[in-house]
Amino acid sequence: MEAAAQETRILDAAETLFYGRGLQAVGMAEIRDASGASLKRLYQLFPSKDHLVEAYLRRRDVRWRASLAGHVEDQPSGEDRILAVFEWLGSWFREPGFRGCAFVNSFGELGATSEPVAIAARDHVEALKDYLARLVSEAGHSAWLAQSLLLLVEGAITTAAVSDDSAAADHARETARKLLELDSASSSSSAPGRG
Amino acid sequence: MEAAAQETRILDAAETLFYGRGLQAVGMAEIRDASGASLKRLYQLFPSKDHLVEAYLRRRDVRWRASLAGHVEDQPSGEDRILAVFEWLGSWFREPGFRGCAFVNSFGELGATSEPVAIAARDHVEALKDYLARLVSEAGHSAWLAQSLLLLVEGAITTAAVSDDSAAADHARETARKLLELDSASSSSSAPGRG
DNA sequence: AGCGTAAGAGAACGGTGATTCTCACGCAAG
DNA sequence: CTTGCGTGAGAATCACCGTTCTCTTACGCT
Numbered sequence: 401m402e403a404a405a406q407e408t409r410i411l412d413a414a415e416t417l418f419y420g421r422g423l424q425a426v427g428m429a430e431i432r433d434a435s436g437a438s439l440k441r442l443y444q445l446f447p448s449k450d451h452l453v454e455a456y457l458r459r460r461d462v463r464w465r466a467s468l469a470g471h472v473e474d475q476p477s478g479e480d481r482i483l484a485v486f487e488w489l490g491s492w493f494r495e496p497g498f499r500g501c502a503f504v505n506s507f508g509e510l511g512a513t514s515e516p517v518a519i520a521a522r523d524h525v526e527a528l529k530d531y532l533a534r535l536v537s538e539a540g541h542s543a544w545l546a547q548s549l550l551l552l553v554e555g556a557i558t559t560a561a562v563s564d565d566s567a568a569a570d571h572a573r574e575t576a577r578k579l580l581e582l583d584s585a586s587s588s589s590s591a592p593g594r595g
Numbered sequence: 596m597e598a599a600a601q602e603t604r605i606l607d608a609a610e611t612l613f614y615g616r617g618l619q620a621v622g623m624a625e626i627r628d629a630s631g632a633s634l635k636r637l638y639q640l641f642p643s644k645d646h647l648v649e650a651y652l653r654r655r656d657v658r659w660r661a662s663l664a665g666h667v668e669d670q671p672s673g674e675d676r677i678l679a680v681f682e683w684l685g686s687w688f689r690e691p692g693f694r695g696c697a698f699v700n701s702f703g704e705l706g707a708t709s710e711p712v713a714i715a716a717r718d719h720v721e722a723l724k725d726y727l728a729r730l731v732s733e734a735g736h737s738a739w740l741a742q743s744l745l746l747l748v749e750g751a752i753t754t755a756a757v758s759d760d761s762a763a764a765d766h767a768r769e770t771a772r773k774l775l776e777l778d779s780a781s782s783s784s785s786a787p788g789r790g
Numbered sequence: 791a792g793c794g795t796a797a798g799a800g801a802a803c804g805g806t807g808a809t810t811c812t813c814a815c816g817c818a819a820g
Numbered sequence: 821c822t823t824g825c826g827t828g829a830g831a832a833t834c835a836c837c838g839t840t841c842t843c844t845t846a847c848g849c850t
């Protein structure tokens with residue numbers, strides 16, 4: 401089998417296992433079994449478990465944000481796009497096996513001992529923040545709002561995971577809606593509609 | 596040395612190490628060394644590492660909420676008490692060694708494989724939610740607001756930890772202040788927002 | 791067909807960690 | 821004093837895990 405396809409299968413297996421059970425709870429042998437690759441191939445493609453963990457996080461970051469953006473872009477209006485973030489969150493929370501933010505979980509588990517993991521988590525949050533800032537800006541709202549939305553998103557993910565309560569997404573959305581109204585009232589004509 | 600004092604020293608050592616580096620990254624031998632107790636004593640007081648982890652989480656929950664409540668109660672007015680939550684958060688974030696929420700971290704690391712850990716984390720969030728609900732109620736605000744505050748608090752903790760940015764507390768406080776104003780305006784008698 | 795290379799299966803290695811066991815010792819009761 | 825229990829220090833045990841090595845097989849190329 402070609403290397404690229406095996407790399408995909410390995411990363412698929414790693415993602416399912418790492419996300420579902422935690423980084424340290426999953427051994428290389430289990431990833432080998434789940435991916436169908438041999439240990440030798442595994443180590444050829446990823447020279448160590450650390451490399452595999454980082455690759456898992458990097459790929460998940462890209463896919464997670466692409467999925468979010470995909471849903472958001474179904475909405476035409478700027479404010480609806482912002483609210484769509486929370487609807488996407490809600491559908492994610494309701495997926496079986498939802499277990500919170502892979503990056504926050506990984507940060508909590510290994511952030512203190514692994515620079516790459518800590519950096520990957522930070523990059524992910526940073527990228528999310530930038531994305532929210534863009535949505536907020538395109539909707540003609542103040543940049544300040546973006547940080548509030550980030551807090552709501554992160555808070556909803558954490559709360560939904562720990563309390564196993566997908567309604568956190570709905571509540572976050574309603575809170576965001578109020579903030580949006582408030583922001584419209586206070587800075588009515590701050591930015592032109594679209595860039 | 597009496598058992599109670601040793602138990603305290605063990606839990607102190609466990610808390611520092613578990614919180615600072617993660618549950619699985621810390622071995623019993625290290626806790627033995629840091630606490631000064633013997634391995635035999637350690638296992639007498641906590642029959643397994645799982646027991647010690649749970650005891651660590653339970654004690655930390657009580658202390659964490661007591662510390663929060665202590666700061667909050669310095670404020671006389673209902674709304675100031677709510678805002679004091681975020682000021683307390685800010686001073687926590689600025690402490691050296693701050694590494695996010697012990698419960699969220701533990702949940703991410705072992706929540707999938709350890710019921711006691713998952714339950715301890717959930718209980719902690721639940722207790723925090725109840726506390727916020729009480730503050731909100733005592734300030735004469737709608738119960739709805741409490742859940743929004745919970746999202747802001749959790750979001751601020753996560754963001755501050757991952758992005759190493761203690762300003763998340765300030766932003767969460769300002770967001771909370773706006774929500775408070777909005778809630779005053781919508782629920783009943785109140786002054787206009789202060790702009 | 792014959793040779794060289796790469797691959798897979800799985801054993802082996804080196805290290806670590808949770809938990810238990812050994813042993814020598816202090817001390818209290820007889 | 822002696823006996824026996826509880827203790828601390830640390831070795832021993834048992835299992836697991838990341839990583840590497842071995843051996844055998846399969847295949848490409850000439």
